[in-house]
Amino acid sequence: MSDAQDYDLIVIGAGTGGNGVARMTAAAGWNVASVDSLPYGGTCALRGCDPKKMLIAVTEGVDWAHNLRGKGLEAQTSINWPDMIAFKRTFTGVMPARIEAGLKKAGIFTLHGDARFTGPDTIEVNGSPLRAKHFHIATGARPMTLNIPGEDLLLTSTDFLELPEKPKRIVFVGGGFIAMEFAHVSKRASASEVTVLEMVERPLGNFDPDLVDMLVETTIEMGINLQTEAKVLKIEKTGEEFTVAYETPFGVKTVTCDLVVHGSGRAPNIEHLNLAAAGVESGRRGIKVSRYMRTTNPNIFAAGDCADSGPNLTPVSAYEGRVAGKNLLAGKDERAVKYPPIPSVVFTLPPVATVGLSEAAAREKGLNFDVKFEKTNGWYSSLRVGAVRTGYKVLVERGTGVILGAHLIGPGAEEQINLFAMAMGAGLTANQMKGIIFAYPSYASDIGSMV
Numbered sequence: 001m002s003d004a005q006d007y008d009l010i011v012i013g014a015g016t017g018g019n020g021v022a023r024m025t026a027a028a029g030w031n032v033a034s035v036d037s038l039p040y041g042g043t044c045a046l047r048g049c050d051p052k053k054m055l056i057a058v059t060e061g062v063d064w065a066h067n068l069r070g071k072g073l074e075a076q077t078s079i080n081w082p083d084m085i086a087f088k089r090t091f092t093g094v095m096p097a098r099i100e101a102g103l104k105k106a107g108i109f110t111l112h113g114d115a116r117f118t119g120p121d122t123i124e125v126n127g128s129p130l131r132a133k134h135f136h137i138a139t140g141a142r143p144m145t146l147n148i149p150g151e152d153l154l155l156t157s158t159d160f161l162e163l164p165e166k167p168k169r170i171v172f173v174g175g176g177f178i179a180m181e182f183a184h185v186s187k188r189a190s191a192s193e194v195t196v197l198e199m200v201e202r203p204l205g206n207f208d209p210d211l212v213d214m215l216v217e218t219t220i221e222m223g224i225n226l227q228t229e230a231k232v233l234k235i236e237k238t239g240e241e242f243t244v245a246y247e248t249p250f251g252v253k254t255v256t257c258d259l260v261v262h263g264s265g266r267a268p269n270i271e272h273l274n275l276a277a278a279g280v281e282s283g284r285r286g287i288k289v290s291r292y293m294r295t296t297n298p299n300i301f302a303a304g305d306c307a308d309s310g311p312n313l314t315p316v317s318a319y320e321g322r323v324a325g326k327n328l329l330a331g332k333d334e335r336a337v338k339y340p341p342i343p344s345v346v347f348t349l350p351p352v353a354t355v356g357l358s359e360a361a362a363r364e365k366g367l368n369f370d371v372k373f374e375k376t377n378g379w380y381s382s383l384r385v386g387a388v389r390t391g392y393k394v395l396v397e398r399g400t401g402v403i404l405g406a407h408l409i410g411p412g413a414e415e416q417i418n419l420f421a422m423a424m425g426a427g428l429t430a431n432q433m434k435g436i437i438f439a440y441p442s443y444a445s446d447i448g449s450m451v
């Protein structure tokens, strides 16, 4: 016998994909430890969704003032960057202690350090061996390695959320969620030059192309330099200035700036875990898991961004954690993941939202459906807030009236999409959705006219 300390379960990673599992098993009387190398809380609460949405809340003031200028609102808004970051810290500063205290109160041992497998049932944290009957891995994702010269000069999304001063000339590598959301924040905070370099022909590949085109119009109108078919090749630093070289159909171009931020995708954060020692297999998309969230070592589960499972979104990691927790407690493969329609939102202003099948995917499947696509800037809900780029695309199956997919742009889209997800999950048809009475005037009350 070694001198390793024994647990029923050790959870590696104290974010959304890990904490639920620790709580469920501890509540059932298991002897559980949780370990994280960073302050407790994970990406969403400390370095992702939540802090980001606080910055966006501040910039919403700028957007409102812009949209209602000349319509009675005379306020001149501007962003005080250090105050905005301080506001964000009123949340992120207190959360780690609060989350860790909550876990301790639930009877979970909380440990700090980098976990690394040393065998199928042992890990090492800060040189101390720990043994457990089961493990649950929820180590999340990290910025993808781009293999380009000067990659080490890139700031991460985490760095962006901690910038002490307003960025002046800032370049985002990639045009996905992070780049588009942060470019909008930067420009509304009046950064002088904001550039987004996206290698494919349109940013936000996961969203409806017609609605993304509308967002692109707003983005360009705001003064953001959005370049598509622009693949970043190299970053160089001269003095305090950076030069970013990118390939276009018209040859290699460059842009100079003060900051370059990584927005080019995230990869599973699993390299340091020494998974081979535990017999846990992984691929490019992450740790291989079954539908029961079990890895190739039957005593080890995984969930969230580190696993090769559902999309890398907070509610998905929480859901997968719940499935893993159920199966751990059952001691067998009892509950399989069965993802309901998963809504996703890019929190630009206006936001763009999606749930279900895209138009292209529905066509590829050979489905027979009607496309209801309309720009809604003439609708009352847009007029009353001065919103000019609003619209929807809803796919309704012919014959059955089943909603196959819903895609939205405009204020309120981030909430309307949840109602679509709920209706689709419950199997409501277009006619049944039309029959629902929503409070009026609200963004929800537009839904009946969209299906």
Ligand SMILES: Cc1cc2nc3c(=O)[nH]c(=O)nc-3n(C[C@H](O)[C@H](O)[C@H](O)COP(=O)(O)OP(=O)(O)OC[C@H]3O[C@@H](n4cnc5c(N)ncnc54)[C@H](O)[C@@H]3O)c2cc1C
Residues within 6 Å of the ligand: 012, 013, 014, 015, 016, 017, 018, 035, 036, 037, 038, 039, 041, 042, 043, 044, 045, 047, 048, 049, 050, 052, 113, 114, 115, 116, 138, 139, 140, 141, 157, 158, 178, 269, 272, 273, 303, 304, 305, 306, 312, 313, 314, 315, 317, 347
């Ligand atoms: C800038 C940004 C904005 C985002 N915005 C949204 C959004 O608006 N909506 C949305 O749904 N999703 C959003 N996401 C994605 C979302 O944050 C993730 O999908 C979610 O947090 C994943 O949770 P997780 O538990 O799998 O991993 P994480 O929350 O990343 O937790 C992993 C934890 O494991 C720890 N860890 C890693 N390796 C080890 C080790 N070897 N030993 C010990 N600990 C370790 C890490 O320190 C970390 O705390 C955003 C992501 C980013 C980066």
Ligand SMILES: NC(=O)c1ccc[n+]([C@@H]2O[C@H](COP(=O)([O-])OP(=O)(O)OC[C@H]3O[C@@H](n4cnc5c(N)ncnc54)[C@H](O)[C@@H]3O)[C@@H](O)[C@H]2O)c1
Residues within 6 Å of the ligand: 146, 173, 174, 175, 176, 177, 178, 179, 181, 197, 198, 199, 200, 203, 204, 205, 230, 231, 232, 233, 262, 263, 264, 265, 266, 311, 312, 313, 344, 345, 346, 347
């Ligand atoms: N609102 C949200 O839900 C939200 C917000 C932020 C992040 N996230 C999560 O974090 C993940 C990572 O976000 P992200 O924005 O980094 O990735 P992303 O996958 O959304 O977008 C990355 C983009 O970078 C482009 N790209 C890659 N290499 C490039 C290069 N060399 N030059 C130019 N463009 C290049 C890709 O074509 C792609 O469009 C997301 O996939 C999502 O899971 C979610």
